[in-house]
Amino acid sequence: MSSPLHILVSNDDGIDAPGIYALVMELRKIAEVTVVAPDKQQSAVGHAITVNYPLRAVPFRKNNEFFGYAVEGTPADAVKLGVRFLMKTKPHIVISGINHGSNTAINIIYSGTVSAATEGTILGIPSIAVSLTTYKEADFSYAAKFAARLALLVAEKGLPDRTLLNVNIPAVPENQMRGVMITRQGKSTWDDTFDVRRDPANREYFWLTGNMNVIDTDPDVDQIAIRNLYISVTPIHYDLTDGQMLEAMKGWALEKLR
């Protein structure tokens, strides 16, 4: 690396969230850090980008000093705007997080945290998504330290084109963690239900709820590794072609459908 390490940080919990603050404070010890993040919480936005509306970015201050740019948009918007417009040079690494809550199994598809890192990867930058696996009040300090160490390793090793790392860290004290595991994305999905309610004008509305239906049992699956108190590091990519099905479909005689 010819110039000092420069890291772009984003998230989906919004620029004022405690997870991004802990991450930035830790990363500033090892790198120049630019923060470009949504101005407000953007959970479950998937890989949304804003094409039909304008984006805005305003300086955001914290502790009476400039902290980063707050973008009225999605996590992917923030990373795109950061890399393509706000930053003078391309960052060496993009880190998204630290998310307050896990991003494992099917949730990777819905995750705004992962989406910001995916956008970094699309832009040709090694990228990492980091989540702390609790929805309760949490201490992000160990997760931030781990993220910083992993950033240095990724800066050294690089990542393949179109591959990013999805990291989940158990929300337990450091001495209770059992190790770091390279994992696979789990297959579990949600048993969605819709809570039916009535607004003050007596119109029906629905609120999405439900439980994760955990079907995996293998220890090297992201969700199970977390349950077993391992830090989970999953290499993911967005080459979505199903090669096996592609071969199988050659027997389908699709030409007959014309």
Next chain:
Amino acid sequence: MSSPLHILVSNDDGIDAPGIYALVMELRKIAEVTVVAPDKQQSAVGHAITVNYPLRAVPFRKNNEFFGYAVEGTPADAVKLGVRFLMKTKPHIVISGINHGSNTAINIIYSGTVSAATEGTILGIPSIAVSLTTYKEADFSYAAKFAARLALLVAEKGLPDRTLLNVNIPAVPENQMRGVMITRQGKSTWDDTFDVRRDPANREYFWLTGNMNVIDTDPDVDQIAIRNLYISVTPIHYDLTDGQMLEAMKGWALEKLR
């Protein structure tokens, strides 16, 4: 199949778009059809779902008769609400489209059309996303016919768990199409730029623009097949684990990062 074919149709262009209308009219010839679609255009929403706001669904009429349910939400919301709440029985197939514009290469990641079909797959239903590859005024009739024939084939053959079909149809007269090709997702991405403007109050804002930077050349890539006037059928899945990288990372000694 024990009961008559029942198809759930959604899209991302909104329930009033001409593409979904053409598709529904054609599918009604072969199946019972339920339409649950966003109430307005939702392009580039990726796999967003609504978790922090309530959803609403209202009956939508077209030509003085009930056409389907208009959902204030994303394409994935519409499919989830349709399958989990509005429909009495699970549909046999979910079809999303017909999108007005192509969904190939990196655009698959951003696509609301593909997202609706992905949600169908997550819910365990064989699903198909269909796009007509033009942004100009278009005739959806041939694409709708092809989608209906493919739906019948998928009803017969089934699809593997977690695999869906992403179909793109060239916007040319039927006699100019050269065939149907089973394709791979292309690797092309966007050369994004942000157009900087000032609003009436002189505040800066940004508008995303740019061109697709086509890097693929192989004839069996979605984008290239379309260019060569083939109907492109890509089997895609959302098992995002990068197996090759997973093996490579075993040499990274991640345990040392603790």
